[in-house]
Amino acid sequence: MLTGEEVEDVALPVVLEKLNFSFSVEGLFLEILERRETLLSQIKEIRRTRALHRASRKRHGQLDDQRLATVAVVGYTNAGKSTLVSALSGADLYSDSRLFATLDTRLKSVVLPSGRKVLLGDTVGFISDLPVQLVKAFHATLEEAVEADLLVHLIDSTAPNIEEHRATVLQVLQQIGVSEEKLQNMIEVWNKIDYEEEMSADGEASSLWGDEGGGIASELSTGAEDVEINGFSGGSEGDFEETIDSEQDDYSDGWLLSGDDQEMVGDHWLKTLDERQGEASDDLGMEKDVQWQAQHGPHVKISATTGVGLQELLELIDERLKTQDEKLRKQNVVGRSFLIENGDPHVRRRLA
């Protein structure tokens, strides 16, 4: 009499043969290595292109004496970043409720209420307990966030563990080298308030937000358009549309690690996902979040899908950039007078 395992040993090859199924571990491994190499070289190319674009934008700004500021939308995965950038720019970016829907980042041109034109960038979503190896991979896609003049931190207000998401995002931003000053200046936005409003309308839990909110998306005067700077066109084929992997469905491939790396992070990664699911259904956690919400209000509450609060957000971006410009101008004046008083005589003569 055969044991269960012995039956499997004997039966499996027969079944596979009948199904005409062939499986080669070596083949799969080679395919994975090849895919990894391709992605790494794509990331390298993207970084190079981005550096050129940034230099170009700076040169352009200096020549015109009118800097084209960049605003990066950052946030936990699934917060609604792509939906928001699409709503503000009139572009149609890929959004999905799966994790890491966005692996590519794009810059879209948006006109603020004051008439000022800025570049708005979508970014890849963050996630808690990100293994170090993945943080490295994120660096390439997040350089735009480090370089941005202003950050908009989008938070999914319906998530059961907002505080954890918020802390994770701040931690990752610090890890990738975003300055303390930029973090202080970051605009914090709660998204998906329509969800709460829907619940209130149904007579369920009362809304956390009151009844404030801005206009609807169609009322926005964003004047969104594709970017064109120094000959670079931001249309769908343009260089500003920087894509890591155009096969969006293939999202998991971007995070393939080497065998050793996988061993190191695998257990931890799976464990934290499980833990997070546990936390999501934890009533105490919910209560903590509500307390946290009461203490740390956002700067703006919006719904990227209905457009509520978007006008208010644009006005805030406008205001922050203006304040930043004034601060920079003051610093430049101070620096200039310092050089005139103490600097090299040649420089002094030129500045005076």
Ligand SMILES: Nc1nc2c(ncn2[C@@H]2O[C@H](COP(=O)(O)OP(=O)(O)OP(=O)(O)O)[C@@H](O)[C@H]2O)c(=O)[nH]1
């Ligand atoms: N109810 C509601 N759903 C929203 C809102 N904004 C986004 N969503 C939904 O939330 C899901 C995630 O949206 P995305 O824009 O892909 O989120 P993301 O932050 O770009 O996600 P990643 O790219 O994975 O980081 C999608 O199903 C959106 O339709 C909103 O204001 N209200």
Ligand SMILES: [Mg+2]
């Ligand atoms: Mg996205």
